Amino acid sequence: MIAALAPALLLAGYVGSEVCRSCHPDVWVHFFRNPHFKSIASGREPPERTGCEGCHGPGAEHVRARGGKENIRAFSLLEPEQTIGACLACHAREISRAAIRRSSHTMADIACTSCHSIHHSPVPQALLARRQTDLCYECHAEVRAQFSLPSKHRVNEGTVKCTDCHNPHGAQAPTWRMGLRPRMIEVAQANEQPCLRCHTDKRGPFAFEHAAVRVDGCEACHAPHGSMNARLLRRPAVFTLCLECHNGAGDFGRQGDGVRLTSGSHNMADPRYHNCTGCHLRIHGSNSSPLFLR
Amino acid sequence: MGFRRWLWILAPAAMMAQPTVTPSPEAGTRRGEDAYGYNFVNSWEIGYRARRLFGEETKYRSDVNFGNGVRLLAARAGVHSRDGRAKYFDQFVLTAQGLGNDPYQSATVRLERNRLYRYELGWRLNEYFNPGLAIGGARQGLDTRRRWQDHELILLPESRLRLLAGFSRNSQEGPALATFNIDGALGDEFPVFADIRRGQNEYRLGGMAEARGWRLTLVRSWENFKEDTRHRRTTPSEGENPADAIRLLGLRRDEPYHGVTRSWRLHLASGERRRYAVNGRLTYSGGERAFVADEVFTGTSRLAAERNRQVVVFGTGRRPVATGNLTLTLMPARRLTLGNHTAFYQVRMEGDAVLGEFDNATRLPAWVYFQALGIRTLVNTTDVHYRPSARVGLYGGYQFSTRRIRSRERLEVEGLEEIVPAEQSSRIHAGLAGLRFKPAGGLTLSLTGELGRADRPTYPISERRYDAFGARADYKAKTLRLSASAASRWNTNSASWSTHSWRGRTYAVDGAWTPSARLTFEAGYAKLHTDTLSGLAYFSAAALVTGERFAYRSNLHSGHAGFWISARNRVDIYLGYHRVQDTGDGRNAAPPPNRSPASGSAQAAFRAAQTFPVAYQSPLGRLSIRIHEKWRWNAGYQWYGYGEESAPFQHYRAHTGYVSLTWSF
Numbered sequence: 001m002i003a004a005l006a007p008a009l010l011l012a013g014y015v016g017s018e019v020c021r022s023c024h025p026d027v028w029v030h031f032f033r034n035p036h037f038k039s040i041a042s043g044r045e046p047p048e049r050t051g052c053e054g055c056h057g058p059g060a061e062h063v064r065a066r067g068g069k070e071n072i073r074a075f076s077l078l079e080p081e082q083t084i085g086a087c088l089a090c091h092a093r094e095i096s097r098a099a100i101r102r103s104s105h106t107m108a109d110i111a112c113t114s115c116h117s118i119h120h121s122p123v124p125q126a127l128l129a130r131r132q133t134d135l136c137y138e139c140h141a142e143v144r145a146q147f148s149l150p151s152k153h154r155v156n157e158g159t160v161k162c163t164d165c166h167n168p169h170g171a172q173a174p175t176w177r178m179g180l181r182p183r184m185i186e187v188a189q190a191n192e193q194p195c196l197r198c199h200t201d202k203r204g205p206f207a208f209e210h211a212a213v214r215v216d217g218c219e220a221c222h223a224p225h226g227s228m229n230a231r232l233l234r235r236p237a238v239f240t241l242c243l244e245c246h247n248g249a250g251d252f253g254r255q256g257d258g259v260r261l262t263s264g265s266h267n268m269a270d271p272r273y274h275n276c277t278g279c280h281l282r283i284h285g286s287n288s289s290p291l292f293l294r
Numbered sequence: 295m296g297f298r299r300w301l302w303i304l305a306p307a308a309m310m311a312q313p314t315v316t317p318s319p320e321a322g323t324r325r326g327e328d329a330y331g332y333n334f335v336n337s338w339e340i341g342y343r344a345r346r347l348f349g350e351e352t353k354y355r356s357d358v359n360f361g362n363g364v365r366l367l368a369a370r371a372g373v374h375s376r377d378g379r380a381k382y383f384d385q386f387v388l389t390a391q392g393l394g395n396d397p398y399q400s401a402t403v404r405l406e407r408n409r410l411y412r413y414e415l416g417w418r419l420n421e422y423f424n425p426g427l428a429i430g431g432a433r434q435g436l437d438t439r440r441r442w443q444d445h446e447l448i449l450l451p452e453s454r455l456r457l458l459a460g461f462s463r464n465s466q467e468g469p470a471l472a473t474f475n476i477d478g479a480l481g482d483e484f485p486v487f488a489d490i491r492r493g494q495n496e497y498r499l500g501g502m503a504e505a506r507g508w509r510l511t512l513v514r515s516w517e518n519f520k521e522d523t524r525h526r527r528t529t530p531s532e533g534e535n536p537a538d539a540i541r542l543l544g545l546r547r548d549e550p551y552h553g554v555t556r557s558w559r560l561h562l563a564s565g566e567r568r569r570y571a572v573n574g575r576l577t578y579s580g581g582e583r584a585f586v587a588d589e590v591f592t593g594t595s596r597l598a599a600e601r602n603r604q605v606v607v608f609g610t611g612r613r614p615v616a617t618g619n620l621t622l623t624l625m626p627a628r629r630l631t632l633g634n635h636t637a638f639y640q641v642r643m644e645g646d647a648v649l650g651e652f653d654n655a656t657r658l659p660a661w662v663y664f665q666a667l668g669i670r671t672l673v674n675t676t677d678v679h680y681r682p683s684a685r686v687g688l689y690g691g692y693q694f695s696t697r698r699i700r701s702r703e704r705l706e707v708e709g710l711e712e713i714v715p716a717e718q719s720s721r722i723h724a725g726l727a728g729l730r731f732k733p734a735g736g737l738t739l740s741l742t743g744e745l746g747r748a749d750r751p752t753y754p755i756s757e758r759r760y761d762a763f764g765a766r767a768d769y770k771a772k773t774l775r776l777s778a779s780a781a782s783r784w785n786t787n788s789a790s791w792s793t794h795s796w797r798g799r800t801y802a803v804d805g806a807w808t809p810s811a812r813l814t815f816e817a818g819y820a821k822l823h824t825d826t827l828s829g830l831a832y833f834s835a836a837a838l839v840t841g842e843r844f845a846y847r848s849n850l851h852s853g854h855a856g857f858w859i860s861a862r863n864r865v866d867i868y869l870g871y872h873r874v875q876d877t878g879d880g881r882n883a884a885p886p887p888n889r890s891p892a893s894g895s896a897q898a899a900f901r902a903a904q905t906f907p908v909a910y911q912s913p914l915g916r917l918s919i920r921i922h923e924k925w926r927w928n929a930g931y932q933w934y935g936y937g938e939e940s941a942p943f944q945h946y947r948a949h950t951g952y953v954s955l956t957w958s959f
Contacts, residue, residue: 041378092566093509098573102633141802145820145852157398175639178722190615205613237903254716265479287585288607
């Protein structure tokens with residue numbers, strides 16, 4: 001079969017996918033469903049960018065030796081950075097992969113094939129090796145626990161995916177908050193928090209912004225994965241959440257003289273004043289009330 | 295590893311970790327049937343879902359929300375051309391879940407003809423029910439449906455010049471319960487009904503060009519958003535405090551807003567060259583929102599006098615945002631990677647609003663001036679990743695970010711007016727280091743540490759002096775996967791008499807064992823600990839109280855276990871259990887005795903809110919029997935139990951289950 005190939009291809013060590021098919025029918029039988037099959041179907045790609053050898057490298061030596069992993073690019077033997085390099089040869093120009101080399105996953109040796117199964121993906125999206133949540137939970141056990149809490153985003157139920165908010169390939173630096181965290185967050189188009197892509201009513205622009213939303217982000221008050229408390233709040237009672245900032249402590253706030261205290265007319269011994277958002281309805285921002293009353 | 299072996303390793307994995315009892319997971323990859331040059335693969339699961347509930351229905355609807363009825367529990371269909379050169383399309387893939395009336399529904403479609411076009415659709419529906427906060431006496435609730443849809447079309451997807459078009463829609467509709475206040479802090483609150491109608495449409499047009507290995511992407515988008523929510527109360531109400539004289543006789547409040555955000559997005563990428571990669575992104579979006587609030591209410595004041603108020607507010611808010619990102623990656627040697635990333639963000643919120651108010655108590659017009667808020671943030675991060683050998687990896691990083699916040703605020707609090715210009719700048723320096731070590735095949739040990747120091751954080755809960763440390767061990771073999779991790783985070787933020795400190799610790803172990811292709815066990819446990827201490831200042835009976843602390847403690851224990859077995863590929867059984875419990879600070883429902891101000895608050899309400907003991911558990915079982923080559927019969931049962939120690943009226947127990955038929959080939 002090799003003898004029938006063009007001499008130029010053989011010289012470069014390429015044999016073509018048809019040759020691979022004869023020994024690897026289990027891979028070939030479903031490969032027409034694989035997104036990588038497009039390069040074979042087009043018939044226009046150079047041998048180093050198409051078919052089996054596009055990823056596994058020239059196969060002539062592998063064929064002559066009648067198999068073996070040492071004479072071809074076998075991903076099971078590659079080091080993680082070699083795997084990433086092989087995939088990025090074609091996939092590096094997407095904005096979603098701009099930070100892959102400096103992502104937390106790459107630093108932890110989580111390479112492409114840790115999550116993607118190129119030949120045996122059981123799910124129809126992105127050649128994932130498993131359902132997305134199962135893949136993420138495998139390492140992020142604490143996140144599995146958070147999504148099992150009573151109040152949560154519906155990830156386990158299937159309407160929300162981890163990648164709605166996170167970019168597993170590495171993310172741009174977030175510009176809300178100021179530390180290294182949160183990491184791996186898929187920022188919205190204007191470097192905003194991903195929460196605002198769905199919760200557009202909280203996005204504004206408002207005439208009166210609750211600056212904490214813009215400055216420290218939604219996470220200042222909400223636990224985005226899940227919470228024991230209603231509305232993903234970090235505290236079971238809303239007044240305690242508000243008073244942790246609105247305590248007048250110096251050196252904070254936009255004036256540097258503290259975040260404003262509650263009014264003297266608010267008698268915190270009276271349960272009526274424990275539900276702050278009962279009156280401060282538009283706590284995320286208001287068009288007509290600086291105190292977010294409407 | 296042979297194909298069949300792969301299938302059986304993957305199949306149990308797909309069966310596991312299913313926290314909701316439907317749909318029945320699929321096993322393996324099907325060969326499908328060939329016709330007309332295409333290969334057809336199908337799987338349709340139709341069944342009846344049942345529910346029986348004891349206890350608080352509103353809480354159940356907030357947490358779980360499954361109901362009764364016939365559903366298309368899952369669907370998956372694929373049509374692929376065998377040669378990749380079909381006339382009209384080469385690939386059609388449909389997936390769906392919960393269609394029919396489940397509270398959580400989704401569908402995706404992909405239609406593609408190689409080299410000519412690619413179209414993708416994603417659609418989701420989420421029924422969101424929220425009864426409000428159990429503690430604090432909230433009277434706000436939501437019973438809304440949120441729908442999302444995203445359409446993406448790429449023309450000439452494999453060429454050097456591509457055209458992009460997209461459309462996204464996001465809507466939320468449904469009834470809600472809100473509150474309305476009369477006479478401010480000395481007044482009363484009244485429940486009012488709202489009809490929420492929010493919508494957002496985004497249209498995108500763009501193109502992508504490649505030359506000499508560089509790719510340039512340019513997208514122009516228009517996002518239209520609007521809300522036409524109405525609040526109504528047509529029946530008289532005594533409010534939250536029937537003892538006072540304040541009454542609401544009627545309320546009408548319309549608060550429509552319409553806006554548009556026009557954006558440009560530009561992205562330039564070099565691809566991965568031999569020694570470097572460059573990615574840059576610029577975006578500009580100009581958001582603008584026109585709003586009106588029209589409110590009329592009639593009632594009585596706290597002095598029992600007739601009280602009528604009409605308010606009209608109208609104006610415009612604008613928010614131009616400019617952002618930039620630049621990522622430079624250098625790979626001077628195979629085992630060394632250097633990265634630098636810069637992010638820039640500038641937002642300015644400005645506009646104007648006019649408020650006209652006629653009040654038969656004050657009979658005065660009022661004016662509201664806009665509060666301007668501007669934030670400029672610059673972040674720069676440098677990372678080094680060095681792998682001296684295949685078994686050892688080291689990495690480190692440093693981040694500097696600076697932020698300036700400017701605002702101009704006109705305040706009118708209880709008759710006092712004030713215009714306050716303000717500016718606050720803050721900077722943070724943070725460092726990161728990590729070690730990864732593979733002492734033996736399949737075992738990986740990792741250590742990470744992070745330290746950060748900020749000079750002037752904006753809020754008492756912001757990060758000022760923080761650290762984060764983590765360690766994990768992972769072991770992977772052919773049939774066994776084990777992982778254990780521990781992490782701690784700590785932040786303290788003190789100024790004058792107030793201190794806020796936060797400590798979080800996480801411990802988790804997780805594992806799965808597949809001794810044979812027909813048997814899998816999985817189990818895991820996680821403990822999430824949170825401990826905070828915050829300075830308090832508040833008024834109690836018009837007297838300022840300071841020097842107290844609010845301590846909040848949460849000790850969440852979460853465990854899960856699952857067992858899957860398949861008998862001769864004919865019968866599949868899955869049994870699982872999940873329990874999560876917040877033991878709080880170990881107390882029972884009764885608040886602790888008075889504490890000294892240094893360690894807590896004298897107020898019983900604060901002490902009661904310092905912890906929130908809750909237990910939530912859910913065992914489930916699933917049975918799937920192959921009754922024909924293409925048919926399976928499935929049944930499942932899942933029980934949910936929820937109990938709060940601080941608010942017993944929130945308890946519920948729910949029996950949920952389903953029976954279904956799956957047709958697949």
